[in-house]
Amino acid sequence: MTRKISEPDPTPAALDEVSKRIIEQLQEDGRRSYAAIGKAVGLSEAAVRQRVQRLLDSGMVQIVAVTDPMQVGFLRQAMIGVNVAGDAQQVADQLAEQPEIEYVVITAGSFDLLVEVVCRDDDHLLEIINQRIRSLESVTRTESFVYLKLRKQSYAWGTR
Structure with a gap:
């Protein structure tokens, strides 16, 4: 997957602590289930799914396989x-x-x-x-x- 990087937003979106913890969970394992992430961050599976989708839609994160x-x-x-x-x-x-x-x-x-x-x-x-x-x-x-x-x-x- 190739991603063309755009100009940075001069006012980047602020991440709350829960979103940061969700991202950290995905950085450890991009295939981790929403239920497991929810348990780790204190949210329901549905709430995690919505937050991850917003992060993906905004372009703030992407989930990809990284090869050696x-x-x-x-x-x-x-x-x-x-x-x-x-x-x-x-x-x-x-x-x-x-x-x-x-x-x-x-x-x-x-x-x-x-x-x-x-x-x-x-x-x-x-x-x-x-x-x-x-x-x-x-x-x-x-x-x-x-x-x-x-x-x-x-x-x-x-x-x-």
């Missing part, structure tokens, strides 16, 4: 710093269309963009860098940071 790239045949991951001449947002939009590019952010600092890629192998990584990123007219420079070992990946932020 190594175990499904993608042996190379990298973060690529990208410098551009001109409109960084336009280049970010072009890169976001690429299926192997998992993450695109516009940054301040040494790079205009940071791009995370998940590839089959080094040849695939080279193809993405040379043919999909550096070939864009506005791209002036890239620097690759190849992942050697993943020590932590967490999606538990947002409620604490």
